[in-house]
Amino acid sequence: MRQPSGTKVLPIRDRIYLDHAATTPLRPEARAAMEEGFRIWANPSSPHAEGRKAKAALENARERVKRALGWDGEVIFTSGASEALAIGLQRAKVDRRIVSAVEHDAVFRAAPDAEVAPIGEDGEIAPDKLAATLSGEVRALVAIQHINSETGTNLLPYRENRVLESVRNAGALSLSDCSQSAGKHDLPEVDMAIVSAHKLGGPVGIGALLVREFGLLNPTGGHERGYRSGTENMPAALGFAAALEAGGIDSWSTTIEQRFDFKNALYNAGEVISPGSIASHIFAVAHESLSAQALLIRLDAMGFAVSAGSACSSGTLKKSRVLDAFGVDDETASRTIRVSTGWNTTPDELDAFTEAWRSLA
DSSP states (O other): OOOOTTOOOOOGGGOEEOBTTTOOOOOHHHHHHHHHHHHTOOOTTOOSHHHHHHHHHHHHHHHHHHHHHTOOSEEEEESSHHHHHHHHHHHBSOSEEEEETTOOHHHHHHOTTOEEEOOOTTSSOOHHHHHHHHOSSSOEEEEOOSBOTTTOBBSSSTTHHHHHHHHHHTTOEEEEEOTTTTTTSOOOSOSEEEEEGGGTTSOTTOEEEEESOGGGBOOOSSBGGGTBOSOOOHHHHHHHHHHHHTOOGGGSSSOHHHHHHHHHHGGGGEEEEOOSSBOSSEEEEEESSOOHHHHHHHHHHHTEEOBSSOTTTTTSOSOOHHHHHTTOOHHHHTTEEEEEOOTTOOHHHHHHHHHHHHHTO
16 A cells, blocks of 8 residues: 655554454453463363363353353353344344344344334434334334444443333343443343453454343254354353453553543544544544545554444445434545544553644644
8 A cells, every 4th residue: 555655654563553443452361361271172062071171161251251241141152243143133032123223234234124223313212212113012122232333422321221111111122232332331231232352352253142041032053052053162262251350441551531531632633423422432533624545544654553434344435324324424424534442552642643633634
């Protein structure tokens, strides 16, 4: 890729990574736990001593994940959030599926025929409208993500009790994609929650479907109590648990005040897209004049890793479906990038990006 004239390209070791919503670096605790898992590796389903030892380690990791997340239901280990979504959306014992308009693409791939619930100007689903939508005899599953991966919008904030109450009163099931909130914030009180390890400092290739009780799902046979096929990835499960136990967002190298000060500083050369209440670790930022593609090229050359929307769609030139659903106009959306922080982001790195952002004004 040709770099802008006069721009110094920094070596990898000097670069600043601000794309944690895509993948966050592996925590040292998770790496150590995985190494231990590799040392005792055997198939957890095998009946011999080695298999039983691996099974015990797997179940230990399962209980630790439940405890760390404050979840008193069941945990089904998966290959990641996409598989967890597919299991939850496709195997739930319901006849109707409703998803919010700003869900991750994986939700729409798993439930292509789902009804779409619009998002209001406040960045939330209106409880009264949802209740009216759910009236009827057919049991439904409602999927509303916790924190949006492109804007950081909290879709289940202080009004979540009203939203989820509407779902419960209608006898419907609730599912929340918590990929961007698990390990950082308390989980919402839903029937099913989606968790991805590599978004919180665990390894790539493992996630979980948290389900209140197995009876909500149709089993298919195989592993994980008959709800998922494939040999369990025990070393990754240990890394998953260790990453959660390493600490939540309160243990990060930056404070919530520093992250929101960073957000406010970005207004100096544009604006932060804030549909409703937003979290402190994901920001959608629109530059005053440069396109998103130009920003990605320039910032990458300056040593900063950021993205335009979710990692699954940032390589396209089409307008973000999420920004469109939030009511962001086409011109502003074309100048919008995503900046996301993680457990090892430092205050100095935020200051460095702020200075770079101002230099592009």
